[in-house]
Structures are given as structure tokens and as C-alpha cells.
Amino acid sequence: xxxxxxxxxxxxxxxxxxxxxxxxxxxxxxxxxxxxxxxxxxxxxxxxxxxxxxxxxxxxxxxxxxxxxxxxxxxxxxxxxxxxxxxxxxxxxxxxxxxxxxxxxxxxxxxxxxxxxxxxxxxxxxxxxxxxxxxxxxxxxxxxxxxxxxxxxxxxxxxxxxxxxxxxxxxxxxxxxxxxxxxxxxxxxxxxxxxxxxxxxxxxxxxxxxxxxxxxxxxxxxxxxxxxxxxxxxxxxxxxxxxxxxxxxxxxxxxxxxxxxxxxxxxxxxxxxxxxxxxxxxxxxxxxxxxxxxxxxxxxxxxxxxxxxxxxxxxxxxxxxxxxxxxxxx
Amino acid sequence: xxxxxxxxxxxxxxxxxxxxxxxxxxxxxxxxxxxxxxxxxxxxxxxxxxxxxxxxxxxxxxxxxxxxxxxxxxxxxxxxxxxxxxxxxxxxxxxxxxxxxxxxxxxxxxxxxxxxxxxxxxxxxxxxxxxxxxxxxxxxxxxxxxxxxxxxxxxxxxxxxxxxxxxxxxxxxxxxxxxxxxxxxxxxxxxxxxxxxxxxxxxxxxxxxxxxxxxxxxxxxxxxxxxxxxxxxxxxxxxxxxxxxxxxxxxxxxxxxxxxxxxxxxxxxxxxxxxxxxxxxxxxxxxxxxxxxxxxxxxxxxxxxxxxxxxxxxxxxxxxxxxxxxxxxx
Numbered sequence: 001x002x003x004x005x006x007x008x009x010x011x012x013x014x015x016x017x018x019x020x021x022x023x024x025x026x027x028x029x030x031x032x033x034x035x036x037x038x039x040x041x042x043x044x045x046x047x048x049x050x051x052x053x054x055x056x057x058x059x060x061x062x063x064x065x066x067x068x069x070x071x072x073x074x075x076x077x078x079x080x081x082x083x084x085x086x087x088x089x090x091x092x093x094x095x096x097x098x099x100x101x102x103x104x105x106x107x108x109x110x111x112x113x114x115x116x117x118x119x120x121x122x123x124x125x126x127x128x129x130x131x132x133x134x135x136x137x138x139x140x141x142x143x144x145x146x147x148x149x150x151x152x153x154x155x156x157x158x159x160x161x162x163x164x165x166x167x168x169x170x171x172x173x174x175x176x177x178x179x180x181x182x183x184x185x186x187x188x189x190x191x192x193x194x195x196x197x198x199x200x201x202x203x204x205x206x207x208x209x210x211x212x213x214x215x216x217x218x219x220x221x222x223x224x225x226x227x228x229x230x231x232x233x234x235x236x237x238x239x240x241x242x243x244x245x246x247x248x249x250x251x252x253x254x255x256x257x258x259x260x261x262x263x264x265x266x267x268x269x270x271x272x273x274x275x276x277x278x279x280x281x282x283x284x285x286x287x288x289x290x291x292x293x294x295x296x297x298x299x300x301x302x303x304x305x306x307x308x309x310x311x312x313x314x315x316x317x318x319x320x321x322x323x324x325x326x327x328x329x330x
Numbered sequence: 331x332x333x334x335x336x337x338x339x340x341x342x343x344x345x346x347x348x349x350x351x352x353x354x355x356x357x358x359x360x361x362x363x364x365x366x367x368x369x370x371x372x373x374x375x376x377x378x379x380x381x382x383x384x385x386x387x388x389x390x391x392x393x394x395x396x397x398x399x400x401x402x403x404x405x406x407x408x409x410x411x412x413x414x415x416x417x418x419x420x421x422x423x424x425x426x427x428x429x430x431x432x433x434x435x436x437x438x439x440x441x442x443x444x445x446x447x448x449x450x451x452x453x454x455x456x457x458x459x460x461x462x463x464x465x466x467x468x469x470x471x472x473x474x475x476x477x478x479x480x481x482x483x484x485x486x487x488x489x490x491x492x493x494x495x496x497x498x499x500x501x502x503x504x505x506x507x508x509x510x511x512x513x514x515x516x517x518x519x520x521x522x523x524x525x526x527x528x529x530x531x532x533x534x535x536x537x538x539x540x541x542x543x544x545x546x547x548x549x550x551x552x553x554x555x556x557x558x559x560x561x562x563x564x565x566x567x568x569x570x571x572x573x574x575x576x577x578x579x580x581x582x583x584x585x586x587x588x589x590x591x592x593x594x595x596x597x598x599x600x601x602x603x604x605x606x607x608x609x610x611x612x613x614x615x616x617x618x619x620x621x622x623x624x625x626x627x628x629x630x631x632x633x634x635x636x637x638x639x640x641x642x643x644x645x646x647x648x649x650x651x652x653x654x655x656x657x658x659x660x
Contacts, residue, residue, distance in 0.1 A: 018421075020428075054398070054425040054647055057387035068384070087417040087443065091348075095384040098350075113417065317384055 006102075007075040007291040008186075009152035011144075011171055012063025013136040013161055014081035014096075014105075015115040016088045017276065019127075019314055020055040022120040027128055032120065037129040037160070037191045040118070045132040048118050057088075058315035059095035060117055061136075062190060063158040065277045065316040069284025069306050071100045072322040075291060078102035078148060080174075082167075084135035088114035095317070105143050108135045125272030125311065137164030141173050149174050150181030153291050154213070156283070159190030162198050175210055186213035188283055189220040199224055206240050213243040213290070215283050221246050230254075243290075245303075247282050253303060255286075255296040264300040267308035277316025281306040285326065301329045336432075337405040337621040338516075339482035341474075341501055342393025343466040343491055344411035344426075344435075345445040346418045347606065349457075349644055350385040352450040357458055362450065367459040367490070367521045370448070375462040378448050387418075388645035389425035390447055391466075392520060393488035395607045395646040399614025399636050401430045402652040405621060408432035408478060410504075412497075414465035418444035425647070435473050438465045455602030455641065467494030471503050479504050480511030483621050484543070486613075489520030492528050505540055516543035518613055519550040529554055536570050543573040543620070545613050551576050560584075573620075575633075577612050583633060585616070585626040594630040597638035607646025612637040615656065631659045 027034050030051060040048065059068075067077045079096055083089030085107040092114060096103045115136035120128045139161070149155055155178035161167045178185050187202075189195055195202065202224060205211055214237070216224065221233040230246060237244055238256050247253045252265040285306035289299030309320050323330075357364050360381060370378065389398075397407045409426055413419030415437040422444060426433045445466035450458045469491070479485055485508035491497045508515050517532075519525055525532065532554060535541055544567070546554065551563040560576060564586055567574055573587045582595040615636035619629030639650050653660070 049424060052424070052428060054389065054428045055421075056645065057421060059384065091385075091387060094379060094382070098382060098384045315386065 005076055006078055006148065006152040008067065008070055008154045008156050008287055009078040009080065009149055010063035010067050010156040010158070011080045011139070011161065011167070011174055012158040013061040013115055013133065014064065014083045014092050015061040015117050015131065015136060016092055017058050017060035017117045017119050017316065018049070018052070018055045019058060019119040019121060019274070019276070020053040022053060022122060024122050026051065027120060027122060032128045032130065034122070034128050035126050037131060037193065039163070040130045040132050042132065045116070045118060045130070048130050052118060052120065056314065057091065058317060059092050060277070060316050062160055062188065062280050063156055064096055065280035066156060066284045066287070067101050068096070068099045068317045069281045069322060070288050072318045073284065073288040073326065074323060075288055078152065080105050080139070080143060082135050082139040082143065083107050084112065084114045085109045086113050088116060089135070099317070104145070105139070108138060119276055121274045121276070121314070125275050127274055127276040129276070133164065137167060139167040139170050141166065141170040144170055144174055144177070146177040149177040150183065152178070152183060154184045154186050154287060156186045156287065157188070159188055159194045159202070162194060162201065179210065184212040185210060186215065186287065187211045188215040188279070189224060192219055192223040195220060195223040206237065209240070211241060213245065214241045215245050215279070217247045217249070217279060245286055247279055253282065253300050255300050257296060260296055262296040262300060264297065264304050267304045269308045269312050272311050274314045275311050277310045278307045280316055281310040281318065298329055302326050305329065335406055336408055336478065336482040338397065338400055338484045338486050338617055339408045339410065339479055340393040340397050340486040340488070341410045341469070341491060341497070341504055342488040343391045343445055343463065344394065344413045344422050345391040345447050345461065345466060346422055347388050347390035347447045347449050347646065348379070348382070348385045349388060349449040349451060349604070349606070350383040352383060352452060354452050356381065357450060357452060362458045362460065364458050365456050367461060367523065369493070370460045370462050372462065375446070375448060375460070378460050382448060382450065386644065387421065388647060389422050390607070390646050392490055392518065392610050393486055394426055395610035396486060396614045396617070397431050398426070398429045398647045399611045399652060400618050402648045403614065403618040403656065404653060405618055408482065410435050410469070410473060412465050412469035412473065413437050414442065414444045415439045416443050418446060419465070429647070434475070435469070438468060449606055451604045451606070451644070455605050457604055457606040459606070463494065467497060469497040469500050471496065471500040474500055474504055474507070476507040479507040480513065482508070482513060484514045484516050484617060486516045486617065487518070489518055489524045492524060492531065509540065514542040515540060516545065516617065517541045518545040518609070519554060522549055522553040525550060525553040536567065539570070541571060543575065544571045545575050545609070547609060548576060548578045575616055577609055583612065583630050585630050587626060590626055592626040592630060594627065594634050597634045599638045599642050602641050604644045605641050607640045608637045610646055611640040611648065628659055632656050635659065
């Protein structure tokens, strides 16, 4: 398979989100990490599904969501991720391909089933995620097509997937393939728990100059650098990361590259319905600007518009026409 | 299992809806029956899923949707329907139980899989349904618990399920159980295609006085009676159906019982997003009023409010708080 003008290829978890509104009391009663992502085993997943209200299923997965945004904006994308040979795997594969994204990873037969993420959305729109990784954690390194990776301007990697061993090995191989081809490697830190477990890996990769574009929110930045103040955190990283992008929820976002420091506010929105995918879609807009050669301000602005769209409805895949929404910047 | 104060027990298809927006051109290109429900086999289901955009999965099934509305209003309900022992079956069972509805039908092992309905929603909000019935059509008569049926004020049956043989036999047995217990039988005609195939059965049941409450839209009424004018259609049925409820889309609804004829307009709504479930939720509101002993006007009004809620968002299961929405009538 060849993609002569691929913009972004991503490796990430292949997950179907199972989402339902819930009252704040349930978060406390079930001992959930409000606003965070927690990995759960089969028993805990069943226990949580038991107490979840009527739900809807929408394809998710952090990097896959980012690609869905990129594709909606007009970028040429490919995804690598592991589903099982089951109904939810079929749903995930359908949705990603129907978004216009190349997806060639073969479904894995037998157990475990396709990954799902049980997402409880509280009345303030905050999402609390509980992920059963299932098949997703068994992405083998040989699922990579190095020629395709070399053909993409940007390789985008999701920190969540650094946790399981096989995908981590696959991602290390992908980084090498991308760098050997003179391409750029973009990495999102995903969640503080990932940094708690693998921060040393990340710091080492950054020091080795293996990460060209780093996405983090302010909490992840603090976890990675040890500095609570985000200015201090950025100061600690800016010399070793060519392009650093930090999102700050309602406080907007910052991009720092060499001597440049650019900030944008968050886009105003009527009501935060569900924050799931906010960071993913921010990355989509930013990367779209980046692969189209836009300046930092436009990249940030595109990210902010895409993030605003995704938090105005349930689910982490875009619903509105992102091309139209971003037309004022494009 | 005993339900001493069950309001409504329903027998229906156990379906997961797979929904996506689509352009009008696709409806024509794929030869779909715009606004209708068409049964599809495995091959056609695959063909249609191929051309469908990124979708979301939400539990559906006509009678099951009606129960979800009834339960949200505070009624005590039970559902009988056949899922397979697979992921979508698990989704359906979870959602119906999470809605507070008793559901005891055992999942069927092996093929075919759980029913799904591929729903294309055009920009005007109209839904075009393509149903792969799968396991749903193999509901066996022995799945019925006649004591539970006898304990429910109303037995609610979905015309869609009259088509396959086993569920039809189950429903005939359920009608007998309900009538022997002195309960009421409510029937929804579901779609003109069902009437084309089974109109003689329905006319016979009506003539035999086996249906106490009949739900139809104006198109189904015409198909059943042979009269295009809805006044003529109602005139043809009113003497043999104790309570006749006819919905007329944006033109509101009519209930006729004995000498009474009551009409209500449709509830005003900002934008029709997706008409899926409009009739189902109208029936929910109406039946809720009925089991609570309300007059025809209130029953119709409750139906209209619930229908307006469901067409203002994707999916045929209520999202807003129906108790609050109907408070002015309750």
C-alpha cells in the first residue's frame, strides 16, 4: 500500500466509546477518577456497565479521534490500531474508514474483544473514562507498514498506547522509520497516569530529539516536568522540543517553537455538553494547520475551533462540518 | 417473576440502531425507500453499511423505544424480545434494563446476530430505515411468561414483529393471555409494508374485538382501511376499535373512542433533527396517560410532547427528562 501524499499517520488505541450521562454522586459512589482515564479489567468493566444508564456507542480512541478531525478538515490520513474480529471491531473499522481514513490493520481473532471505554458524563460536561483495552493492547510491531509511515509528513503517537508492551515496541519502530525518512514525529502525552508510569521514557525520547511536536495539557506538562507553573514547565522543555503545544482547558492554548511564543483563548461555546475528545480535536486542528504550512497562531486557532465543536455534543468524533467552521481561518 | 403493578408489557424487535446523517442523493443512488422501513438481508446490510458515513449506535426497536419513554415517565414496564448472545445483544439488554425496564428473555446463542437497523438521516431530519432482523425474528412462543403478561394493565404489540412466524405465534399467545386476564391489548401498525403483508390478520383481529387500542399513522390507516382520507379511515374503524389513535406527523394527532373525537396539534419544536422514534414516543406518552386514567386530550398531549422530544435529537431513546417536560400536563 502506498500513500504518496499522506499528511498524518497515527498509531493509537482502537476503541469504541460507550457513553452515558450520570449524576455527580455516581462518580463518588463508584470511586471513579473524575475527569481522568482509568484502565479497567473485565470484572470492573462489567461492574461499571451495570451502573451506567442507557448509553450510546460512538467510535473513539484518542489518536483515531484526531485523525477523524484531520480527515474532516481535508487531510489525507492513515490509522494503525488493533481491533478484534467482533461486532465492536466492525463498528470501529467502519467508522474510521467511513471518515476517509486508510485503515489496514487486520482484526485479531479470538479473545480479548475490541477495546471499549465506558465514559460517564457529569452535568458539567466533564467526562470520566474507564478503558478496557482488550485487543488494542496487542498491536504487534509487524502490523506496521514502514513504507507508509515513511510516506507521511507526520507520525502521530498517542501516549495512552505506550503502556502495553507490544504497541510500545511498535511505536518505537515507527519512530525510527519516520525519522529515517526525514519526517516529523508528534506525540501526545494523553494523561498524567501515563507519565507517572512512563515519564522516564518520554523524557529520554525528548532529550534524544526524537519528538518534533509534543502535545500536552497543563496537568500533563506539570507531571512531565515537575513544575506546577505552566510557564516553568514550558521553560523546562522548550529547548529540547522543536514545537511544544500546551492546552489549558478553558484558558486556551499556547504554542512555543524556538523563539516564538503564541497564545490563543478558548473559542466561546454556548454549553459544554461533553468534553470527551477536546484534546484530540485540538490536536487535529493544530496538525492540520501545521501540515498545510500555517503559522503558529493559525494552527492554535484551528485547534481551538475543532475543540469547541467536539465539546458541544456527545462523542469525540466531529459532527458539524469542520471545513465550514474553520473557513474564517483557512 | 411477578410484577404485581406492571403498567405495560411489550413484545417487539430487539434492535440496535446504527445511525448516520446522509445526503439526499444517497437515498436515491442506493434505491432506498425514503422515510420507510425496509427489511434487508446480510448482503444488503453489508452493502448499505459500506456506503454509510461514520455512525453511532443507539438501542432501538419500536416497542422497546415506547417502553423507554413510558419508563422515563414513571411507568412500570417489561419487555419481551430476542437478542443474540453477542456484543450488540449485550448493548440492547444493558440499555433496556438501565432504563428501568424488566427484560428476562434469554439471549439466543449462535447465528444470526442481534438485529440492527441501518438508519440514514437526511438533512430534513427524515429517517430511512433498513432492518436486518437477525435473532429478533426467532423469538419463541415459550419466551413468554403468561403470568407476567396477565399482570400488566396493557399488552403492547409492534406490527413489525408480525412478519416473522415465531414471534407472530408468540404474540397470538400473548393476546390470549392478556384477554383471559381481562387486560387491554394495544397494537401499533408500524409500517404500510406490514399491512400490505398482514392486513387481513389485522382486520380479522379488529373484527374479533381482540385489539382494544390501535395506534396508526395516517398512511397506515389508509393502508389498513383502503380510504385515503383520514376521516373516512377513522369512520371505517371506530366502531370496531374501542380506542383508536392516529398520528399525522406535523398535523398533530387524533384519538377516537366511542362518541369522543379529540385532536391535538403537534408540539412546536425548534428543528427536526431525526424523526426516528416519533411514533414510538408518541405511543409512550399516550399510553402513560392511559394507564394513569387520564382523558383523551391529556393522553394526546403527553404523546405529542414525547414525540417532540425524540425528534429534536439523534436516536429513538429519550434524552431529556420526560417527567419535567410533561409536568405541565401531569
